[in-house]
Amino acid sequence: MAKPKLAITADLHWGLPKCQPGNLALIHALRENPPDLLLVGGDQGADTHFTECLDALATIGCPIGLVAGNHDMWVRAEDSRGDSWRVFNQLLPEECRKRGFHNLDQGPWILPQFDLAIVGTMNWYDHSWAAEELANRFPKDTWRLEQMCFTRGRHNDRVYVRWPDGMTNHTVTSLLATQLANHLQFAMEKASQVVLMTHHPALPELGFPPSAREPEPDGTPMDHLLWEAFSGNSMVESLIRLHADRLSLVISGHTHRWRCGTLGKARLVNVGSDYPVKNLIRLDGLEGEMEVEQFGPE
Ligand SMILES: [Fe+2]
Numbered sequence: 001m002a003k004p005k006l007a008i009t010a011d012l013h014w015g016l017p018k019c020q021p022g023n024l025a026l027i028h029a030l031r032e033n034p035p036d037l038l039l040v041g042g043d044q045g046a047d048t049h050f051t052e053c054l055d056a057l058a059t060i061g062c063p064i065g066l067v068a069g070n071h072d073m074w075v076r077a078e079d080s081r082g083d084s085w086r087v088f089n090q091l092l093p094e095e096c097r098k099r100g101f102h103n104l105d106q107g108p109w110i111l112p113q114f115d116l117a118i119v120g121t122m123n124w125y126d127h128s129w130a131a132e133e134l135a136n137r138f139p140k141d142t143w144r145l146e147q148m149c150f151t152r153g154r155h156n157d158r159v160y161v162r163w164p165d166g167m168t169n170h171t172v173t174s175l176l177a178t179q180l181a182n183h184l185q186f187a188m189e190k191a192s193q194v195v196l197m198t199h200h201p202a203l204p205e206l207g208f209p210p211s212a213r214e215p216e217p218d219g220t221p222m223d224h225l226l227w228e229a230f231s232g233n234s235m236v237e238s239l240i241r242l243h244a245d246r247l248s249l250v251i252s253g254h255t256h257r258w259r260c261g262t263l264g265k266a267r268l269v270n271v272g273s274d275y276p277v278k279n280l281i282r283l284d285g286l287e288g289e290m291e292v293e294q295f296g297p298e
């Protein structure tokens, strides 16, 4: 069976001036040495930057699979594109279809030539990773979960992610987790190797590193609990733990912090691209060594 040359990146945040030197250098490197498959782990770019990012990725000339990220969901109050769910469920899939990209949120990518199936999800948050600890340690501050308020400032998703009436972060989390369970079931029936990619961390092991929970200068312990509350959810975590023996690789993004580890036989990696410095992971076959290249300002 052929071994795929795989490349993985995430959090390009296309169009932000602080990101573009790294983004352009990364696209150039991929064009010079295109992989068999490229996976992109969300936060491609807000608003029109999403399609600009896809146009740039299309110049690489290799098959591409991606998931959406929370920044890709941002809409303005009177946005002509509609609400965040419409952007997620109609517009972004359409933009991917136009370019022949695999939007993993819509369904698994089956690659029989590699005996490989790739599943993915934006993955969302429902506070389940931190609500209990927050209530125990900071009982007067549980209001911060719904308001998404830190001791300093507010999470921008609270302002720019606009679900339609009747939908909340909790219902979106549950919907995406159910979809992922179905996609994963299908993928496991189709191939013996399965790769899973999420934007929001799939597991706490791929979330903010423990060092980020230290007090000052990065914020208070309560702020870190809040960040965890907005990072992932127990439903997807349980699903992954249940099927860990069937997963070759679990990839996440969002935190902008590199992490790697293992869960049973599954390798875990958070891509860790930051705003100015973009990480590109290359793998020669799923068992191969991970090589990480970084692209940023000269
Ligand atoms: Fe990001």
Ligand SMILES: [Fe+2]
Binding pocket: 043, 069, 070, 071, 199, 253, 254, 255
């Ligand atoms: Fe993100």
